[in-house]
Amino acid sequence: MTDKKKGQAMANVSVIGAGSWGTALALLLCKNGHDVTVWSYKEEEVRTLSEKREHVSKLPGVKIPNEIFFTADLKEAVEGKDVVVLAVPSIHVRNTAKKMNAYVKGGQILVDVAKGIEEDTLMTLSQQIEEEIPQADVAVLSGPSHAEEVGRGLPTTVCIGAHTETTAKYLQQLFMNEVFRVYISPDILGIELGGSLKNVIALAAGVADGMGYGDNTKAALITRGIAEISRLGVKMGGAAETFGGLAGIGDLIVTCASVHSRNRKAGYLMGQGRTMQEAMDEVKMVVEGVYSAKAAAKLGKKYQVSLPIIEEVNKVLFEDKSPKEAVNELMLRVGKAEHMALPWEE
Ligand SMILES: NC(=O)c1ccc[n+]([C@@H]2O[C@H](COP(=O)([O-])OP(=O)(O)OC[C@H]3O[C@@H](n4cnc5c(N)ncnc54)[C@H](O)[C@@H]3O)[C@@H](O)[C@H]2O)c1
Numbered sequence: 001m002t003d004k005k006k007g008q009a010m011a012n013v014s015v016i017g018a019g020s021w022g023t024a025l026a027l028l029l030c031k032n033g034h035d036v037t038v039w040s041y042k043e044e045e046v047r048t049l050s051e052k053r054e055h056v057s058k059l060p061g062v063k064i065p066n067e068i069f070f071t072a073d074l075k076e077a078v079e080g081k082d083v084v085v086l087a088v089p090s091i092h093v094r095n096t097a098k099k100m101n102a103y104v105k106g107g108q109i110l111v112d113v114a115k116g117i118e119e120d121t122l123m124t125l126s127q128q129i130e131e132e133i134p135q136a137d138v139a140v141l142s143g144p145s146h147a148e149e150v151g152r153g154l155p156t157t158v159c160i161g162a163h164t165e166t167t168a169k170y171l172q173q174l175f176m177n178e179v180f181r182v183y184i185s186p187d188i189l190g191i192e193l194g195g196s197l198k199n200v201i202a203l204a205a206g207v208a209d210g211m212g213y214g215d216n217t218k219a220a221l222i223t224r225g226i227a228e229i230s231r232l233g234v235k236m237g238g239a240a241e242t243f244g245g246l247a248g249i250g251d252l253i254v255t256c257a258s259v260h261s262r263n264r265k266a267g268y269l270m271g272q273g274r275t276m277q278e279a280m281d282e283v284k285m286v287v288e289g290v291y292s293a294k295a296a297a298k299l300g301k302k303y304q305v306s307l308p309i310i311e312e313v314n315k316v317l318f319e320d321k322s323p324k325e326a327v328n329e330l331m332l333r334v335g336k337a338e339h340m341a342l343p344w345e346e
């Protein structure tokens with residue numbers, strides 16, 4: 001922390017990853033008066049962003065202020081920063097963290113904003129970062145927040161999870177402003193599970209849209225989707241309240257409904273007949289649900305939790321099952337009670 005402006009603590013912050021989310025958060029942090037560096041693994045991305053001062057393909061029309069500094073040097077981006085935000089796609093988080101380790105001092109705050117679960121280990125992203133950089137103080141930021149809207153300064157709310165209240169409150173004031181409201185929570189695991197699992201359900205919502213199904217279908221997928229996410233999340237140790245909050249139902253709603261959602265769009269294209277690979281190529285940005293789907297199904301088996309929508313998404317993605325057949329399968333399962341805990345009054 002170096003200076004004070006409008007009563008807010010100023011910080012040296014880096015964002016690791018120059019995709020749409022990393023760029024939108026860099027803009028937000030710069031607007032809050034912080035000193036912001038953005039790292040990309042690609043020299044070419046650094047050069048283009050530094051010169052054009054606009055992310056033409058991902059956040060068109062949003063000007064990047066000259067104060068934001070771009071670099072491909074990880075040491076320069078990490079060493080001595082008050083806070084480092086990790087915004088690379090989930091499959092690159094472990095490797096990027098491994099490379100960062102040498103430059104992270106004990107207690108340095110790292111905030112993961114990516115959403116995913118590692119397929120082989122079934123670890124969340126903060127767990128992977130903690131394994132690679134045990135000396136760091138790792139937090140997470142998640143919730144209904146599309147980069148396209150945050151980049152334009154549209155009102156948005158998110159939740160930050162941290163190990164201590166001190167870190168949570170510090171990060172809350174770092175990110176928060178009049179269009180970006182931040183809630184805090186100790187439930188890091190619940191926040192990460194909500195953020196990762198909703199992407200798998202959003203693929204199903206997109207498929208339904210692509211097949212021409214209606215609002216009833218969407219509402220069913222959102223409602224039964226959060227039932228699956230909460231059942232698994234609570235069994236794994238997440239708090240039920242988290243799944244009813246911004247990082248749970250909030251993020252599920254926006255991802256299933258928004259025109260900006262990469263997961264919904266990929267699902268839509270599959271519902272229109274494209275293969276998974278064709279859909280991912282057409283979206284051009286990371287479709288995290290595809291990477292988390294197998295892990296989600298494996299977690300269901302490990303924790304003996306029934307996840308029918310997630311299982312059908314896996315069959316459509318990886319076993320060539322037709323979306324129509326998957327919907328039939330879901331609709332024609334044996335009839336069930338909605339609340340298993342409620343007894344009948346005979
Ligand atoms: N875009 C959003 O609205 C949004 C919002 C919330 C969370 N997220 C999450 O943030 C993460 C990033 O999403 P995004 O939309 O910015 O993705 P994106 O596809 O826009 O970003 C890709 C960026 O990641 C970096 N990258 C690519 N390959 C890499 C590698 N091998 N090593 C290191 N860095 C590499 C590059 O800077 C690239 O520009 C995802 O987990 C996503 O779920 C995205």
Ligand SMILES: O=P(O)(O)OC[C@H](O)CO
Nearest residue numbers: 143144145260261262263
């Ligand atoms: O565009 P999506 O589907 O990757 O979703 C982005 C964010 O997770 C929305 O909060």
